[in-house]
Amino acid sequence: MAKDNQFVENIADIETDFPQWYTDVVIKTKLVDYGPVKGTMVIRPYGYAIWENIQKELDARFKATGHENAYFPLLIPMSFMTKEAEHVEGFAPEVAVVTHAGGGELPEPLCIRPTSETIIGNMYSKWLQSYRDLPIKMNQWANVMRWEKTTRPFLRTSEFLWQEGHTVHATEEEAIEETMKMLSVYQEFAENCLAIPVITGRKTDKEKFAGAVATYSIEAMMHDGKSLQSGTSHYLGQNFAKAFDIQFLDKDGEHKYGYTTSWGVSTRLIGAIIMTHGDARGLVLPPVVAPTQVVIVPIASKKPGVLETCREVKEQLAKAGIRVVLDETDNSPGWKFNEWEMKGVPVRLELGPRDIEAGKCLAFRRDECTKADMPLEGLVSSVEALLKDVQSNMLERARKRTQDRIVYANSVEELLDGVEKQNFVKAGWCGCRACEDRIKEETAASSRVIVEGETAETCVACGKKAEKVVIFARAY
């Protein structure tokens, strides 16, 4: 297809300047814009509609696994942050602080939540009395704030939207089970809704959440071979329970501390979609979360019957619950093709007088950028099947790319070579922080997850006995 369009011309080349391609795409497709305060973003309707679809899918999964939504205050007393030692160390440098309100200085500075373990822990402590109250399983959809130096829309901004689940359990086993359960919910959601294959696993201590016993993450490979941590599930042990006195009277009459978990995903997932599936023409959106699933472009729209047929087709698809737009603007078909391709709409139907006469239309699929005839009879089921096929093809294609780009390294030099060739690199690791730091320093790759069920002979860095196999990659 000719690339004679102003939009496509204006997108940087995806292979040679991926960062600029990303910026061009998110701005030009009106997913997002920069807010007036440095490091903030405005999520525009096209971007927010993706977030709404993400929310709908995830929220149903949270409720199906027995969680209830609630809402906790934005502002947290600074003293709460300091109750869990690792937690404050991790988050204090990034918090935004409210010192004045209602025309006067506050008795205690308040911080805008960077995450809510502390304030939720405080409330759970108040609510939890007996083992009968357990488990407590809540989730909140909220904005959070982490003051970052380097920002990029969706990937890292001072404020972002997310969900954070927080649970309390009577035993360690139950809390670990919850941690793993939510990790698997994230994985299933990422794969089936976002068409993003993810690698799951435990983080090293260096990379874990500040205050957690263990952090598990879903990691996805982006177009440029970098990894994006796309969601995390934390087993918090009794760390927060002890810091916030989350105790219950057990069956045996003893007061005991609960075991807690927390888990979250954010608007960062929109960045993951863009950077996993995007191509030279712009966005490629998975049908399940695409704001518009099908766009209809009339050809020779002034010819009798064309617009009427397009409107009928639109009605049929809309009635079947398909998110469909009919582009009736004055722009040329070619201009429309390019615009909707840049916006990543999964399926385009082109209807001209000859197509209508022949009882068909042309169906373009965005993932493969190919066209095929589609009969108007039985169109709804054909479109439904095509959307399904686009969704699964996108997942398989991304899965294949990820699998093809996992290599094994026996030395730091090989590891460097691997990540420079845009791979994820598996390597043995002795388990010590010094080796992890050295690898980061020499290759700019960080440990992403510890691989379960695999062993290696020696540590890639020090050559001593390997305790674990780790995936290293450069990361966002």
Next chain:
Amino acid sequence: MAKDNQFVENIADIETDFPQWYTDVVIKTKLVDYGPVKGTMVIRPYGYAIWENIQKELDARFKATGHENAYFPLLIPMSFMTKEAEHVEGFAPEVAVVTHAGGGELPEPLCIRPTSETIIGNMYSKWLQSYRDLPIKMNQWANVMRWEKTTRPFLRTSEFLWQEGHTVHATEEEAIEETMKMLSVYQEFAENCLAIPVITGRKTDKEKFAGAVATYSIEAMMHDGKSLQSGTSHYLGQNFAKAFDIQFLDKDGEHKYGYTTSWGVSTRLIGAIIMTHGDARGLVLPPVVAPTQVVIVPIASKKPGVLETCREVKEQLAKAGIRVVLDETDNSPGWKFNEWEMKGVPVRLELGPRDIEAGKCLAFRRDECTKADMPLEGLVSSVEALLKDVQSNMLERARKRTQDRIVYANSVEELLDGVEKQNFVKAGWCGCRACEDRIKEETAASSRVIVEGETAETCVACGKKAEKVVIFARAY
């Protein structure tokens, strides 16, 4: 029904101590709790589920009227607030200010949004180019913060959740039409979903939104005869367009300022539901937004077949989309009755061995606190019909109470007598601020709305010619 229950015993008397009744009910039914920072609230799952139902209903109405959701930043540069003179005067005393972030002092203090006209105006100015871009019709679901001295859960808290719609139009007529359209959306929603009859009308200049040309509100009468402003729709003229340079190139080649509107409702609506419908036993929730619409209480649940039948009934109702709970706890039926009545569940089904044998159950309706037999055959449609009847009966009952309690006053003394007897009071008003202030001072009643299409001879305060008829009431 015997009131021999710990819960009911613990609720203050609704007639003699309404404020304490309110506090008791919101806390004991676990709708809400106090947050650790003074003036903040935690919305617990039972309260948040009401908010989710409100959101679902409203969001569908906003989309059906052509609005798109978006998300704008929480933090607004202080300099934005001062660009619209009336706006800053109204909101500056209530803002919370962020002075430090990321470990250092900020170059400019940022305020936490008390409302978003300023930051959205700033973005609209950037996005709006041509008349082809108009109208712009966006909505956001967000948290906002207004530092209040006296707070009460849902009614007035430093942070609350709301939606705020913000639109730009090419002409004054279109903007006014939008303002009135959204007022009518709020009215229809309040009446059909919350069963709350509302009085709509324009606010006096004293009571209007800071920066608006005209504010319209939906006002509802609470159990104690006080008014609750439950939603507002503002026509902003070109005030914000000029302050934020929201201009477009019109068809005639001229650059022109747009006309803007804004409109919002908040978690305050949950307070409106509680105080409109609640009774001596606690909450009475309208079926459309009740988290649980039907509770099933087994009687003699250890008798063979009872629990099984209850579970079957639950399955049937759930399949039909009814939000149903089967109470299988060990508590006595009487305890369960009282608990679920306090929680305001619209319909309770009681099933014991004799009922089952007779092919029926007992259906209790919370609005009237009456019971009647209901055949198990065709139960789903019977329950659906009953829920519908509860919903409409709640609206009619509240409407009658409101209508019966609107009286007319010819003097400030009559006005005082009227509001003390828990009425809304209609009175002539000359239109001057001095009279409005005097009435407030002597009766503690404020003007709620200007009544359309009615005239009066003289002003209730000064006796001069009346310009308008106004409804006065004490208000939350």
